Amino acid sequence: MKLPAELESFVVHFGEMGSRWGFNRTVGQMLAVIVFTEEPLNADQIAQMLSISRGNVSMGLKELQSWQLIRVHHRPGDRKDYFKPSGSIWELALQVLAERRKREVEPTLSLLRSQLMNDDPESDLFVSQKIKEIHDLLELFNTWFDDIHRMSPDNLITLLKLGSGVGRVLDIKDKISFKK
Amino acid sequence: MKLPAELESFVVHFGEMGSRWGFNRTVGQMLAVIVFTEEPLNADQIAQMLSISRGNVSMGLKELQSWQLIRVHHRPGDRKDYFKPSGSIWELALQVLAERRKREVEPTLSLLRSQLMNDDPESDLFVSQKIKEIHDLLELFNTWFDDIHRMSPDNLITLLKLGSGVGRVLDIKDKISFKK
DNA sequence: TTAAACTTTCAGAAATTTCTGAAAATTATA
DNA sequence: TATAATTTTCAGAAATTTCTGAAAGTTTAA
Missing domain, CATH: 1.10.10.10 (Winged helix-like DNA-binding domain superfamily/Winged helix DNA-binding domain)
Structure with missing residues (x-):
């Protein structure tokens, strides 16, 4: 062939x-x-x-x-x-992202979690602070991705198309009420 | 040292x-x-x-x-x-993402765009279809990322924390009205 | 069983990437 | 301008990754 x-x-x-x-x-x-x-x-x-x-x-x-x-x-x-x-182009792309998260984020998160555990009072404050910052960032990203990954392609597409427009929705979230 | x-x-x-x-x-x-x-x-x-x-x-x-x-x-x-x-941990992370998009997505998008231009009627339908699918996916991602990248860290954090919760907001978007 | 049809493994070869360190280039100071 | 301080470059060496192909392993069918 x-x-x-x-x-x-x-x-x-x-x-x-x-x-x-x-x-x-x-x-x-x-x-x-x-x-x-x-x-x-x-x-x-x-x-x-x-x-x-x-x-x-x-x-x-x-x-x-x-x-x-x-x-x-x-x-x-x-x-x-x-x-x-193993699936549509859309599914393949999500799969690449999921796999990369697993290989690029997960190991680092493990290390940071274990460092935060031992919470050594001897340790340098600046270093501890950075560890915490990176840890929190990766945890946040991780949770977000998990969440996103479970959405249906249709909803995900809607979400992507909205982009930062979501910000606008959030800005007004305290100003809205439900229609009957 | x-x-x-x-x-x-x-x-x-x-x-x-x-x-x-x-x-x-x-x-x-x-x-x-x-x-x-x-x-x-x-x-x-x-x-x-x-x-x-x-x-x-x-x-x-x-x-x-x-x-x-x-x-x-x-x-x-x-x-x-x-x-x-060059910036906070948050800014460094965004910078890595931006740079990776540039190096991993941009070149592919260029190739796909130029292929869609020449729109050769000789070409295999299945192949054209896949090209279009990948192209549309990457364009969508690209636009979304551009958009997101311009948000303030605070708004971005809020957005990440909401995660697919945004989906719920979208679901009810036709059901809401503004408070006076 | 046995044998044929496949797939996987892996040692060594080939290709690619990264690293060193001395020489060249650049920059600031006297 | 000369020179001392510093950074960059890059050819060849070292390290790492990838590739080949023959041998070993696995599966199916008669």
Whole structure:
């Protein structure tokens, strides 16, 4: 199976962005071909389309599965594993954010929580203050994201579109009353 | 200048997280010592505290400045450059997000916009559809973030604390009227 | 069972990123 | 202007990450 010429620029781009998004070039390229190809693809097809080794594809698929961005699909009478995106573009984006929070925020929060526990009276006041500030910021973000993540796509879209307009709603929150 | 023992765990941790946050281990460690030290630090002090070369510090400082996370500070009668965080913890966090959006979203959006321009009627319908979906998602996110980024910290905190509670406000938006 | 069809693993090779430190460039002071 | 203080650059070295492909492992079917 040959990589359609049309997809080349996306594959190259997803490759370049890969490491910025949290994985590596090849994994980024693999995600691109899987997302932009309508039918589920098997490992050999991916290896051929991207001209990379079979072993590399196996590792990349494992990585994409650990991010929960792809899932296996089986076709009757065919023993190969076929892969397709685990959801809509919207769901994939949320999943990337969720996974990044887990990998980028969670470990730091753990460290900060444990530092706040031991509340050493010997410790420098400036340092304790900074620890508290970072901790509170990350906790707040964490709770917010959890909350947001549970919303339906439709509500989430409405919310995003409103943007800081929400600020206006909040400003008047004390001025409103319910209609009967 | 010696690295206070108290800071060691943070420096190590910020180092480990560095590459996940978008820079490398040393740059992460440098950010840690600058954020957790009350007085501005010069390059030699940083090199000594982290046991790394002077050249490496110079490159790292350039990187942190390109992220706008630190700024130079001069002391009377001293020709050295001293560095301190460019703002509060809150501002640094927003700055990291803004910079990451620029590096992770902007290039992809450019590519997608140009693809939507050429609107080739030859192109595969499934592919065009995906391009449009990703494009719209990123545009929406981009606009939202711009909007949010301009809010005052206080309003932003209120908004985060409300979380999906905003959804409830939106649900009832047709049911409210203003108090006189 | 056995064998064929697949997938995963992982040691070493290749590619990429980061680091060092001496030399070059810049800047401030006398 | 000269020189001393400081920062930046960058070639090569070191460290780290990624990739290959053959061997080992797993699964299915007869």
